[in-house]
Amino acid sequence: MKNKLIAASILSANFTCLGKEINDVLKAGANIIHFDVMDNNYVPNLSIGPLVLKSLRENNINCQIDVHIMAKNIDNLIISFIKLGVNSIIIHPESSLHLDKSISLIRKYGCKAGLALNPSTSLNCLDYLIHKLDLILVMSVNPGFEGQKFLDYIYKKIIQIKKIINKQKRNILLEVDGGININNIKKIAISGADVFVIGSAIFKNKLPYNKIIKNLKLESNYFFKK
Numbered sequence: 001m002k003n004k005l006i007a008a009s010i011l012s013a014n015f016t017c018l019g020k021e022i023n024d025v026l027k028a029g030a031n032i033i034h035f036d037v038m039d040n041n042y043v044p045n046l047s048i049g050p051l052v053l054k055s056l057r058e059n060n061i062n063c064q065i066d067v068h069i070m071a072k073n074i075d076n077l078i079i080s081f082i083k084l085g086v087n088s089i090i091i092h093p094e095s096s097l098h099l100d101k102s103i104s105l106i107r108k109y110g111c112k113a114g115l116a117l118n119p120s121t122s123l124n125c126l127d128y129l130i131h132k133l134d135l136i137l138v139m140s141v142n143p144g145f146e147g148q149k150f151l152d153y154i155y156k157k158i159i160q161i162k163k164i165i166n167k168q169k170r171n172i173l174l175e176v177d178g179g180i181n182i183n184n185i186k187k188i189a190i191s192g193a194d195v196f197v198i199g200s201a202i203f204k205n206k207l208p209y210n211k212i213i214k215n216l217k218l219e220s221n222y223f224f225k226k
């Protein structure tokens with residue numbers, strides 16, 4: 001059994017020292033940096049984009065970056081992020097006019113492609129696309145903001161998607177994003193998540209990052225260690 005992974009969502013980080021925050025959280029044991037891109041159109045909030053990542057790259061932030069795009073007109077953004085050497089790009093089905101084309105564009109340059117499903121988005125959107133996906137991200141809050149409460153009906157959705165993934169011949173990661181903390185991570189892990197995207201429970205926590213991440217990992221791998 002593979003260890004489950006923690007993706008630290010920097011939306012909750014201190015932006016006045018973003019590079020340091022990234023280095024600190026990686027040193028503390030986070031496996032991936034999750035980079036949330038919001039355009040104040042697809043979601044009612046505005047965050048960071050390629051310019052910020054370019055600056056991080058120029059200042060020796062060479063780690064694995066997963067980009068979660070919550071924006072419209074995404075194909076230009078996809079190309080900009082690919083040029084900056086990101087590992088995965090995750091997009092929402094509602095945000096692309098030609099979803100197959102956008103997913104193919106991500107894969108064309110060797111980047112991993114992910115599809116993000118909002119809480120109310122049906123699993124049907126996976127039907128004709130799952131063979132092209134490297135990961136599926138289940139939103140457990142409505143996208144746009146950090147610090148929201150995990151929606152309880154999403155456990156069932158995680159279980160359903162895990163079953164669909166298990167029927168595939170390829171390895172597809174199941175990520176869950178939104179409202180994850182020390183109190184619910186075990187149940188989310190048991191439901192089938194491989195990767196936990198976590199923002200406020202890491203960056204807005206009073207404990208040191210290494211303690212928080214150690215505890216989250218212990219909880220999430222609890223039943224899977226042996």
Ligand code: DX5
Nearest residue numbers: 143144146147178179199200
């Ligand atoms: C929400 C973002 C999430 C968010 C997670 O739209 O996609 O990645 O930053 O933050 P928490 O863990 O605070 O819900």
Ligand code: ZN
Nearest residue numbers: 036068177197
């Ligand atoms: Zn996200």
